Amino acid sequence: MVDMWDLDSEAIEERVAFQAQVRDLVWRETKRRMSFLGFSEQEGPATPNALAPTSAAAKAMHLTYLEVATEVGNAAKQLAADAATRAGRAAATYADLGEAAGISRQAARKRWPEAVGTYWALYLLTGKHRPHGVAVQVLRSSSKAIETGRTAVDEGALTEDGAVGAVVINAAREAVWACYFDDGTCAPEEITLPEALQNVPAPGEDGHSDWLHRWEQHITRLL
Secondary structure (H helix, E strand, O other): OOOHHHOOHHHHHHHHHHHHHHHHHHHHHHHHHHHHHOOOOOOOOOOOOOOOOOOHHHHHHHHHHHHHHHHHHHHHHHHHHHHHHHHHHOOOOHHHHHHHHOOOHHHHHHHOOOOOOOOEEEEEEEOOOOOOEEEEEEEOOHHHHHHHHHHHHHHHOOOOOOEEEEEEEOOOOEEEEEEEEEOOOOEEEEEOOOHHHOEOOOOOOOOHHHHHHHHHHHHHHHO
């Protein structure tokens, strides 16, 4: 969790300046929406406290400000959730998410329960002839990953550099589904990978390149 007292003066100044920008954004949008009070954006009050505190106009203005501020907060929460999901796909842990958001690891897990550890990597073997290429996509649903892989292999027969094989890998780096394009049936054929190919080292780990090579050899023998 980030403590303001642990920040240097430059970092504090940056945060204060950013908060001022957000307040300015909320105030400008509030003034834009205040046309129903008879104000134009140019002629309206200069600050949220410029009107008589007990006037009907002040009440309407503050409620409009609250409406805008709430919308900004909701938008920020969605942006944060999207960022947490993308960070989780990039192998960030809940401790990483908590540190970035200024909250504890437990709070991050509670706030974004599906951000970490619930992704599927789709590997596509591309090109009809060797050397084949490899394309990787990350998806949030196993069914979507399988559907995307099957479609890519099915459509791969139409292009020279299309997909000829696919495998879906879960967050535990286990191969859960695989297929290749069967020239005999002219359609994707689901297969079970050999036990030696069931566990897939993560990119950057020892053995990942070797796994890719052995997977390519296995699919090539089937084509």
